[in-house]
Amino acid sequence: MAYADLREFLETLDRNGQLLAYSEPVNPEPDMSAAARATANLTDRGPALLFDNINGYEPGKGRVALNTVGSWPNHALMLGLDKDTSVKDQFFEFAGRWDAFPGPVERRDDAPWQEVTLTEGIDLFQLLPLFRLNSYDVGSYIDKAAVISRDPDDPDNFGKQNVGIYRIQVKDKDRLGIQPLAAHDIGLHLQRAEERGENLPVAIALGNEPVITTVAGMPLAYDQSEYEMAAAIQGAPYRITKAPVTGLDVPWGSEVVIEGEIIAGEREIEGPFGEFTGHYSGARRQPVIKIHRVMHRRNPIFEHLYLGMPWTEMDYTLALNTSVLLYRQLKAEFPEVAAVNAMYTQGLLGIISVKQRFGGFAKAVGMRAMTVPHGLAYCKVIILVDEDVDPFNLAQVMWALSVHYHPLHDTVTIPNLSVLALDPSSDPAGITHKVVLDATTPIAPEERGHYSQVVGNPEGTADWENIIKGLLK
Amino acid sequence: MNDTTVNSTICPRCDAENVRVLTTSPVPGRWTMYVCNTCIYSWRSTEPSSATDPLAYPAEFKIDPADIPSIPAIPTVPPRRR
The missing domain is CATH 2.30.110.10 (Electron Transport, Fmn-binding Protein; Chain A)
Structure with missing residues (x-):
C-alpha cells in the first residue's frame, strides 16, 4: 500500500x-x-x-x-x-x-x-x-x-x-x-x-x-x-x-x-x-x-505537528522506527531478543523482551542497548522482561517489574554516560547515569526467588480471543 | 475576531524598542504580526496578553538583549579549509 x-x-x-x-x-x-x-x-x-x-x-x-x-x-x-x-x-x-x-x-x-x-x-x-x-x-x-x-x-x-x-x-x-x-x-x-x-x-x-x-x-x-x-x-x-x-x-x-x-x-x-x-x-x-x-x-x-508533553503525534511517528532500529542492532548479536519497545521519549526509556540463556544474560543485553549508536544519546532506563512478556503491553511489563525485579540484585547503574542534552535531568547537559532494571525471571546459576508456580491461561484462551474479537467487530 | 491592536513598539520578551510589523492577515484587518529585530520574538495581535504585553510576559522566559551575543552557537562554525 x-x-x-x-x-x-x-x-x-x-x-x-x-x-x-x-x-x-x-x-x-x-x-x-x-x-x-x-x-x-x-x-x-x-x-x-x-x-x-x-x-x-x-x-x-x-x-x-x-x-x-x-x-x-x-x-x-x-x-x-x-x-x-x-x-x-x-x-x-x-x-x-x-x-x-x-x-x-x-x-x-x-x-x-x-x-x-x-x-x-x-x-x-x-x-x-x-x-x-x-x-x-x-x-x-x-x-x-x-x-x-x-x-x-x-x-x-x-x-x-x-x-x-x-x-x-x-x-x-x-x-x-x-x-x-x-x-x-x-x-x-x-x-x-x-x-x-x-x-x-x-x-x-x-x-x-x-x-x-x-x-x-x-x-x-x-x-x-x-x-x-x-x-x-x-x-x-x-x-x-x-x-x-x-x-x-x-x-x-x-x-x-x-x-x-x-x-x-x-x-x-x-x-x-x-x-x-x-x-x-x-x-x-x-x-x-x-x-x-x-x-x-x-x-x-x-x-x-503539535509537540509537547508526551504523548503527542511525534511519539507515534518515532515509536516504531526507533524500536525496530534498536531491535535489529541488538538481534544481530543476541538472537534471543524477542522484541523492543523504545517508544518512550524517543527511547530515553526502553523495554526489551529477551530469552535468557543463563543468569545475568538479560543485564548484558540491557547494557548493550546503551552502546549501540542510538543508545549513546538515549536508553537512560532499560527494562528487561522475559520473552513471553509483550513489551508493548505495559500491564504485563508492570507485572514483571512488580514480581520479578529485586532491587538489590536486578539494578545495574552505570555512571556518567552520554545522553542527549535536551534531557532535562542530565547534569551537566548531555551526561547522565543510566540504569538497567532486570525484570526477567532469574535462571541458573542465579537461583533465587519463588517462580515455579506460574498461573497460566486456561486452555482455549487463544481461541476465545479470536471469537470475542470477531463478536466485538 | 477582529484585530485588537495591542503593543506594537516594545518586545514582550526582551523589552527592546526594536519592533516592526512582520505581516498582516491575508483577509485584511483580522490581525497583525510583529517581530523584534533584537531577539526575533514574534507575536500576533490576537494572542493573549502573556504573549503580547511586556508586563504580562513571564519572567522566566524573558531575556536581556545584552546576553544575546554570548549565547552558545550550535553548531559552532568550523574553520575554513586551506
Missing part, C-alpha cells in the same frame, strides 16, 4: 472514521494547538484534525492538518494495515519491511507542487496558516517538513543526500532558523559547506504522505537513502522529483516545496521551543536559511 500524497492519506483516514474536519471558526492561537493537545490527551486511537476556517484566512483556502499519524489506528493505516492492528503486530510488520531496503525510486517530472511558483514577494504567512504551537515558543515553527540536502564534498552521491526533519523557526516572511545539530546528517553537510566557505542549498518539502515523514525521523546510516527506505516501508517505488534550482530530490507529492540555502558562517538567536521531552529548550544561536523560491499546489494544506 502506497499513498501518492497527503491528500490520498487524508481520504483514507476519512473513510476509516479517523479524520475530523472542523469548519467552525478558530483562531490561529491557541485553538489548533489546544485541539491537537486535547486529542492526544483523550485517546491513543484519535483522529487526524483538519481545520479550514482559520481567522485571517479565506474559509476553505487556509487549511491546517494536525495529528495525521497521531494514533495507533492512523499509524496502522499509514502502513496499509487494518486500523485495529495491534502495536506489536505493527512492530513486526515494520521490522519485516525494513529488510526490503533499499527499495527503488521512481523519478517523475510532473509534480503537483509545480502548479504555482513564487520567486519575488515571498511571504510564507500569506501562503500557510503558521501559528505558535506552545505559549512560550519564540514564534511560529515548521516542525514536520522534510528537509533535503546533499554532501558538498560528494554532491552526486544519492545515498548521502539526506531527508530529515528539523525544527524550523519562521523568523521572517522569507527567512528561517534551523537546528542542524552536529550529530545530524545535515549537520555534517553544513560543516563541510562552511569549511569550503559555501552556503548549503536546501529544499524543504511540506505536506507529505506519512511514510517519508516517518522515515525522515529514522536514524539511518549516513549513506543510506531515506527515499530507498520509504520505498521498502511502503512496499512500492518512492516517487521523487528534482527541485529546479538546487537539483535536490524532493517528494513528488508534497503540498509545498521551498528552495533556499543555509548561510555559511551565520548564527542567530533561535528558540525557545517546546520540545518532545515535555520541556522548553533554551535559546541558542543557530544557522539561518534564506528562501529563494516557493512552489506549491493551489490552496495547499499546511500539515503541522
